[in-house]
Amino acid sequence: MMRTRKDESEVDYLEVEQKEVIHKLLKQHEANNKFFRTALTGIAFALALVKSVCAVCSIVYPFYFYLHEPLSDKFVSPFSITVTEWVSTVFFVAAGMAVHPSIFRGFVRQWFLILSVAVSLLSFFIWVLRGAPVVSLIWLSGTNLIFSGLCLFANYAMGTTESDILKLHRNVYSYKKD
Numbered sequence: 001m002m003r004t005r006k007d008e009s010e011v012d013y014l015e016v017e018q019k020e021v022i023h024k025l026l027k028q029h030e031a032n033n034k035f036f037r038t039a040l041t042g043i044a045f046a047l048a049l050v051k052s053v054c055a056v057c058s059i060v061y062p063f064y065f066y067l068h069e070p071l072s073d074k075f076v077s078p079f080s081i082t083v084t085e086w087v088s089t090v091f092f093v094a095a096g097m098a099v100h101p102s103i104f105r106g107f108v109r110q111w112f113l114i115l116s117v118a119v120s121l122l123s124f125f126i127w128v129l130r131g132a133p134v135v136s137l138i139w140l141s142g143t144n145l146i147f148s149g150l151c152l153f154a155n156y157a158m159g160t161t162e163s164d165i166l167k168l169h170r171n172v173y174s175y176k177k178d
Contacts, residue, residue, distance in 0.1 A: 044096025055085035120145035
């Protein structure tokens with residue numbers, strides 16, 4: 001069966017239509033990606049601010065903060081609490097910078113997030129071994145570990161979605177409507 005010029009133009013139109021849908025999906029993904037990455041960055045910087053205030057308070061008034069007070073019974077030095085708070089602050093900032101849509105890209109972003117999770121996990125286990133109460137443990141290391149893990153997962157999910165959309169672009173084909 002021979003194709004007519006009308007059939008060829010219809011096939012070209014359908015191919016263009018598929019490409020337009022894929023382009024629309026990419027634009028929508030970029031907008032969602034930017035929004036969620038910016039929101040996670042804002043949350044990370046806000047948490048870093050709170051942790052830095054707690055670190056300064058633990059220098060000026062050791063064990064005054066109600067989440068630090070249970071540690072006074074465990075023979076924990078105020079210095080170790082202050083160091084943990086500052087490390088947590090630094091890695092909240094690192095996670096926020098890694099998730100931001102325009103600061104880091106690709107490999108560096110992934111390694112910043114993995115480093116943040118690894119250091120938070122190490123800090124968490126150190127405080128578990130020191131016998132910290134659950135509430136203090138969650139505050140000192142748990143929040144950072146949970147947030148860094150969330151950022152790592154969000155980065156993976158957003159990257160997977162983008163690669164799936166790009167796979168659609170490779171699978172554009174000509175077809176004829178009946």
